[in-house]
Amino acid sequence: MMELTSEMYLFLITSILGSAGSLLPFLMQLILRTVGKESQAERLLRQEILKLKQQLQTISMVDQFASYAKVQRKINALSQQYKDKAMERSVGEQRVRMVLGGTLRTIVGLLCVWLIWEHRSDPVVSLPTNLVWPFGPILALPSCEVGQISVMIWLAVVRTVCNKVNTALTSPRTTPQRATPIFNPPPVSPTAVPVAPPLD
Amino acid sequence: MAEEVADETLGDLDQPLEPSLANIIEQKTLKWVFVGGKGGVGKTTTSCSLAVQLAKARESVLIISTDPAHNISDAFDQKFSKVPIKVKGFENLYAMEIDPNIGYGELPDEYFEGASDAMRMGRDILQEVLGAFPGIDEAMSYAEVMKLVQGMNFSVVVFDTAPTGHTLRLLSFPQVAGLLGMQEFNADEVSGKLESILPVIQKVNEQFQNPDQTTFVCVCIAEFLSLYETERLVQELTRYCIDTHNIVVNQLLLQKPGDQPCSMCAARCRIQAKYLDQIADLYEDFHVTKLPLLEHEVRGVNQVKEFSENLVKPYMG
Numbered sequence: 014m015m016e017l018t019s020e021m022y023l024f025l026i027t028s029i030l031g032s033a034g035s036l037l038p039f040l041m042q043l044i045l046r047t048v049g050k051e052s053q054a055e056r057l058l059r060q061e062i063l064k065l066k067q068q069l070q071t072i073s074m075v076d077q078f079a080s081y082a083k084v085q086r087k088i089n090a091l092s093q094q095y096k097d098k099a100m101e102r103s104v105g106e107q108r109v110r111m112v113l114g115g116t117l118r119t120i121v122g123l124l125c126v127w128l129i130w131e132h133r134s135d136p137v138v139s140l141p142t143n144l145v146w147p148f149g150p151i152l153a154l155p156s157c158e159v160g161q162i163s164v165m166i167w168l169a170v171v172r173t174v175c176n177k178v179n180t181a182l183t184s185p186r187t188t189p190q191r192a193t194p195i196f197n198p199p200p201v202s203p204t205a206v207p208v209a210p211p212l213d
Numbered sequence: 214m215a216e217e218v219a220d221e222t223l224g225d226l227d228q229p230l231e232p233s234l235a236n237i238i239e240q241k242t243l244k245w246v247f248v249g250g251k252g253g254v255g256k257t258t259t260s261c262s263l264a265v266q267l268a269k270a271r272e273s274v275l276i277i278s279t280d281p282a283h284n285i286s287d288a289f290d291q292k293f294s295k296v297p298i299k300v301k302g303f304e305n306l307y308a309m310e311i312d313p314n315i316g317y318g319e320l321p322d323e324y325f326e327g328a329s330d331a332m333r334m335g336r337d338i339l340q341e342v343l344g345a346f347p348g349i350d351e352a353m354s355y356a357e358v359m360k361l362v363q364g365m366n367f368s369v370v371v372f373d374t375a376p377t378g379h380t381l382r383l384l385s386f387p388q389v390a391g392l393l394g395m396q397e398f399n400a401d402e403v404s405g406k407l408e409s410i411l412p413v414i415q416k417v418n419e420q421f422q423n424p425d426q427t428t429f430v431c432v433c434i435a436e437f438l439s440l441y442e443t444e445r446l447v448q449e450l451t452r453y454c455i456d457t458h459n460i461v462v463n464q465l466l467l468q469k470p471g472d473q474p475c476s477m478c479a480a481r482c483r484i485q486a487k488y489l490d491q492i493a494d495l496y497e498d499f500h501v502t503k504l505p506l507l508e509h510e511v512r513g514v515n516q517v518k519e520f521s522e523n524l525v526k527p528y529m530g
Binding site: 074075077078079080082083085086089 | 437440441444448488490491492494495
């Protein structure tokens with residue numbers, strides 16, 4: 014197996030750190046999706062509500078209003094419970110998202126700063142001087158020789174590219190990934206109002 | 214919402230609750246009693262009767278109507294206005310009629326003692342802005358009324374024509390305080406006035422959601438649509454945590470024993486009986502008071518007084 018030169022090693026590390034900023038949201042979604050799924054209790058509630066709604070179809074509102082209303086009351090109570098549970102979960106999820114996101118971002122940020130400082134004079138890639146003209150001095154910031162591309166510059170390039178790719182990929186979609194509760198809106202009506210009564 | 218059964222013996226758990234409004238008279242901590250129900254079911258008759266009965270057992274009673282049709286003026290055969298006036302024939306019963314649609318901008322000037330011109334102008338601006346929010350007009354009127362009424366220290370206040378859904382929503386959300394707090398106007402006095410209402414609204418919220426202080430009486434008739442609306446009202450009240458444990462079924466045809474009813478009355482009695490059964494089934498943890506349909510209208514102080522006895526003693530024909 015080919016031995017990694019220190020340059021290639023640096024190149025890899027820098028590329029990974031640069032793209033980490035954009036990969037982070039996806040990573041978090043994955044984690045949250047497995048950890049924050051609809052719990053057993055919620056699923057049971059939803060099933061119970063659906064069952065009751067089916068039962069409601071069989072009761073005639075006009076002739077058996079009392080039974081109809083009792084079932085409707087149960088549905089309302091369960092729906093409220095479900096909403097409360099889902100809200101709890103989404104709040105918890107938001108909290109996790111913030112904490113996790115903040116921590117990861119801080120770590121990545123600190124690593125970048127350390128990397129740039131430690132290897133301020135080490136190149137990521139060495140190119141012949143005539144290829145980098147006239148940007149040579151800029152590409153070599155802060156302390157590389159002209160013709161080399163420094164860690165800082167490469168990091169900036171990778172981050173910019175990743176951001177652009179990210180926006181290009183996410184803008185056409187109506188993002189469900191934004192900070193909204195993850196639960197799929199189930200067929201549960203939140204209001205307590207029965208539909209208009211049939212006219213005899 | 215359900216009547217607490219802690220004070221009844223275990224053997225009474227299967228029995229229906231007492232079919233009268235005596236529980237309201239007996240609950241001395243009540244300060245606000247709302248009487249509501251849709252569509253000409255007899256709210257005013259019930260609320261006036263309840264006020265009459267309460268006046269017997271309390272130091273002072275105020276009945277407020279928000280119905281633009283001025284029904285309590287009709288019931289007591291006396292002209293009432295936007296400030297409390299003593300009802301003729303009573304020592305401690307007062308009545309007041311406000312029009313919630315008039316809104317904040319047109320409350321009588323006595324509400325704005327010492328107001329400057331800037332404030333009156335601010336009031337008009339406020340009227341315009343608030344017109345954009347559904348129900349806030351009513352909420353503001355109620356807030357002003359509450360403020361006025363709290364200053365007068367009535368033992369209990371009976372509201373005829375309960376707030377509409379909008380106002381219920383606004384009154385039960387503390388956020389309305391925040392909403393009103395966001396308004397900034399030229400005149401400092403106007404926002405000062407608003408700020409003075411905010412604590413009232415918040416205090417009122419708390420009181421409305423306290424079952425010891427506030428309760429709601431739902432009036433209905435024994436017909437399908439009324440029952441449907443009553444259930445809807447009860448659910449909405451529960452949603453806003455306003456206590457309700459009394460239902461009044463009005464306009465009932467009660468056959469005197471030995472009478473030969475005509476086919477129409479017999480048929481109507483059957484229909485009413487069917488819905489009365491459903492009411493009894495659905496509202497087993499409520500007090501269900503039955504009121505009769507009489508051969509005469511209930512108008513005038515004497516007839517109201519007489520009719521009010523049916524609230525505490527079941528009608529026997």
